[in-house]
Amino acid sequence: MSDTTSSDASSRESAHYPEDVLEAFRSITTASLADAVEQHGRRGYLTGAVHQVAPGTGTLVGPAVTVREIPADESLPPEHALQAIDEATAGSIVCIDAGGADVAVWGGLMTAGAVARQLAGCVLDGGVRDVTEITRDFPGFAVYARTAVPATTLGRMRTVSLNEPVVVGSVDIRPGDLIVADRDGVVRVPADLVDAVRRTAEEIEEREKEQTRLILDSGSLRAGLARYHRI
Numbered sequence: 241m242s243d244t245t246s247s248d249a250s251s252r253e254s255a256h257y258p259e260d261v262l263e264a265f266r267s268i269t270t271a272s273l274a275d276a277v278e279q280h281g282r283r284g285y286l287t288g289a290v291h292q293v294a295p296g297t298g299t300l301v302g303p304a305v306t307v308r309e310i311p312a313d314e315s316l317p318p319e320h321a322l323q324a325i326d327e328a329t330a331g332s333i334v335c336i337d338a339g340g341a342d343v344a345v346w347g348g349l350m351t352a353g354a355v356a357r358q359l360a361g362c363v364l365d366g367g368v369r370d371v372t373e374i375t376r377d378f379p380g381f382a383v384y385a386r387t388a389v390p391a392t393t394l395g396r397m398r399t400v401s402l403n404e405p406v407v408v409g410s411v412d413i414r415p416g417d418l419i420v421a422d423r424d425g426v427v428r429v430p431a432d433l434v435d436a437v438r439r440t441a442e443e444i445e446e447r448e449k450e451q452t453r454l455i456l457d458s459g460s461l462r463a464g465l466a467r468y469h470r471i
């Protein structure tokens with residue numbers, strides 16, 4: 241029997257990040273992470289157009305596997321995407337740069353393949369179809385996309401690279417960057433900043449918890465904000 245369907249902890253562990261790091265990021269919001277990446281001099285947040293289409297379970301966290309696609313006239317299978325799904329480490333997130341195309345570069349069958357490989361989700365600078373089947377049959381799988389649209393990728397797009405740098409939602413994503421997504425949207429944490437961004441984001445969340453308490457205790461937003469001089 242193949243070990244790819246096993247659910248022991250080691251098979252869920254990503255090749256790039258230990259489970260305790262992934263777990264820590266699952267309890268940090270994308271809002272805090274967007275601020276934290278910015279405090280380290282980079283942009284983390286993807287444009288809000290790339291939004292949650294299928295929620296999965298909780299905050300989506302995992303290393304990026306990257307695919308690029310361009311418009312095509314011939315009808316070709318999306319080879320690099322199929323390879324990404326079949327070969328990525330469990331827990332990975334497939335990030336597809338389709339240049340914002342109004343085409344489904346992801347669908348129900350691709351989701352079945354991703355679930356069979358225990359991938360965590362996908363982030364698409366393009367569209368998705370089969371959303372009813374995905375949310376009904378694979379509720380743990382998260383999809384973030386620009387649009388839901390019934391148009392197939394076949395005859396409209398072709399894949400050109402796997403695990404090369406891509407641009408998704410106006411942000412550069414490199415394979416192995418950490419992707420975090422929740423109801424607000426998607427943040428890319430550059431791989432070299434993961435530890436620093438985690439510390440900064442945890443500080444932001446602590447401060448905001450304290451600010452919330454001060455606002456409620458004082459009965460005033462401005463009085464509550466006064467201690468930290470910022471919202």
Ligand SMILES: O=C([O-])CC(=O)C(=O)O
Nearest residue numbers: 344347348349350392393
């Ligand atoms: O053809 C497509 O665009 C992808 C699709 O429907 C699927 O994966 O089920």
Ligand SMILES: [Mg+2]
Nearest residue numbers: 347348349370
């Ligand atoms: Mg389909």
